[in-house]
Amino acid sequence: SGNRQGDQVSPRRNPARETVTVRVPGSTSNCGSGFDTLGLALNLHNRITLTRTTSDVLRPERAGDARAGELVQAVVTEFFRESKAAPFGLSYRIEGDVPPARGLGSSATIIVGVLAGLDALAGEGRTRDQLARVGTAIEGNPENICAGIFGGFTVSRWAPTAADYGDTVRIPVSADLAFVVASPATEMPTKQSRGVLPATLAFHDAARSVNAAAFLTAALVTGDFEKLRLVRTDFMHEPYRLPRIPGARESIDRGIAAGALTGWLSGSGSSVLCVTRPALATAVAAALKAA
Numbered sequence: 464s465g466n467r468q469g470d471q472v473s474p475r476r477n478p479a480r481e482t483v484t485v486r487v488p489g490s491t492s493n494c495g496s497g498f499d500t501l502g503l504a505l506n507l508h509n510r511i512t513l514t515r516t517t518s519d520v521l522r523p524e525r526a527g528d529a530r531a532g533e534l535v536q537a538v539v540t541e542f543f544r545e546s547k548a549a550p551f552g553l554s555y556r557i558e559g560d561v562p563p564a565r566g567l568g569s570s571a572t573i574i575v576g577v578l579a580g581l582d583a584l585a586g587e588g589r590t591r592d593q594l595a596r597v598g599t600a601i602e603g604n605p606e607n608i609c610a611g612i613f614g615g616f617t618v619s620r621w622a623p624t625a626a627d628y629g630d631t632v633r634i635p636v637s638a639d640l641a642f643v644v645a646s647p648a649t650e651m652p653t654k655q656s657r658g659v660l661p662a663t664l665a666f667h668d669a670a671r672s673v674n675a676a677a678f679l680t681a682a683l684v685t686g687d688f689e690k691l692r693l694v695r696t697d698f699m700h701e702p703y704r705l706p707r708i709p710g711a712r713e714s715i716d717r718g719i720a721a722g723a724l725t726g727w728l729s730g731s732g733s734s735v736l737c738v739t740r741p742a743l744a745t746a747v748a749a750a751l752k753a754a
Contacts (some may be wrong), residue, residue: 481515483583485576489561490568490610491642491729491736495679496672496697499625502610502617505642507567509559509577515584516552519558524556531557531573538577541601548585564650566730571607574598580613592630595619599628607730609633616683634684641744643723645714645751646734651707659703668698679725691724691738701728708733714754721750 471714489507493499516522521536523529535555543550555577563569575598582589591612598608603626605619620629664672675694682690703726705712715726718737726737739747 481584482512483580484510484512485583486510487572487574487576487577487579487611488568490607490615491644491727491734492606492610493697493700493727493730495675495694495725495727496699497606497618497676497679498672498699499604499621500606500619501676501680502568502606502608502619503636504610504614504617505567505644507559507561507644509557509561509569509572509576511573511580512555512558513554513577513580513584516554518552519550520552522552522554523751524554528555528557530563534570534573535577535680536618538601539581541597542578542581545597546581546585546587548587551584553581556743559630561566562646562734564652565646565734566613566651566653566728566732567644567646568607568730570653571598571602572655574601575608575611588665592628595631595749596628600626602626605631618680627677631707637684637686637688639686639740640724641689641739641741643718643737643744644729644734645718645736645748645754647708647710649733651731651733653731656704656707659707659709660700661703664699672697672699688724688738688740695719695725697727700731704728704732707734710754711735717750717754718747721747723747 486508488504490502490504492502494501552603561567561569561572578594595612599605602608607629609617609619609631616634618632621627679694714735716727722743723737723739729736737747
C-alpha cells in the first residue's frame with residue numbers, strides 16, 4: 464500500500480450509547496537503523512470500538528476479537544491503575560486493515576485505540592504525551608506507539624530503557640514520497656523476533672548504524688530525498704532478522720532496482736517496505752510482489 468502521511472489518533476464519542484470508536488494508523492518502525500526510535504504512520508488503519516457494559520467482565524464482541532484479549536486486558540488494567548475514574552465493564556471490537564504480527568504496528572494500534580477510547584469514556588482528557596507514556600510502558604518501546612498517536616514521521620526519545628517514554632518530535636511527511644509495503648502471510652511475533660538479536664554489537668556496527676539513522680532522518684527533514692539512496696543497509700537488527708524471512712532481502716532489492724529510493728524490514732517483520740516517488744509506486748509494488 465502507498466502512503467504519504469498517516470492520521471493522528473481521532474476518538475469519536477456517542478455519550479448516549481456510551482460507545483467510542485478510535486481510528487489509529489498502522490506504522491513502520493526502525494526505518495532501517497533507527498531501532499526503537501524512528502516510526503512512520505502509514506495509510507493503513509485499525510478501528511477500535513469500546514462500549515460500556517453493566518458487567519465487570521471484559522468481553523470481545525466477536526470471536527475474532529478474542530485474539531487480542533490479553534493485550535486489551537493489560538491496557539485496561541494499566542489505564543485504571545493510573546485513572547481517577549472507577550473501573551467499568553467493557554466490550555470491544557477491532558476492525559481494519561493492519562495485519563497482526565507483520566511489523567506494521569498492529570499491537571500499537573490496539574494499545575493506542577483502547578487507551579484513547581477509555582480516556583474518552585472516562586472523560587479524563589489526557590494529552591497525547593500522557594497517552595504515549597502509558598502506551599510505551601505497555602508496548603515496551605515507543606516508535607509504533609508514537610507514530611499511531613502523533614502521525615507523520617516520529618523520532619522518539621526514551622531513557623533509561625525503551626519502555627520509559629521521554630518525548631517525541633513529529634515531522635510531517637512530504638507528498639513527494641510514497642511508501643510501498645509487501646506483507647507476506649507469515650507472521651513474525653515481535654517477542655520471537657527480538658529473541659534472535661544479539662546482546663551486544665561490535666563498535667563499528669553500532670557506529671555505522673547510528674550514522675545511517677541520523678542521515679536518513681536528516682534527508683527526510685530537509686526534503687533532500689535523493690540522498691535516501693545512500694541509506695540502504697542496516698547493521699543493527701536486519702542482519703539477524705532478514706535471513707529468517709524467505710524472500711525479504713530479495714524483495715527489498717527488487718524494489719530498489721525498480722526505482723525505490725531505499726527500503727527496509729518493517730519493524731521486526733515479516734513485512735518489508737520501500738520508499739519511492741509516487742510515480743514509481745505501482746512499479747515498485749509489482750517488483751516487491753514478484754520477489
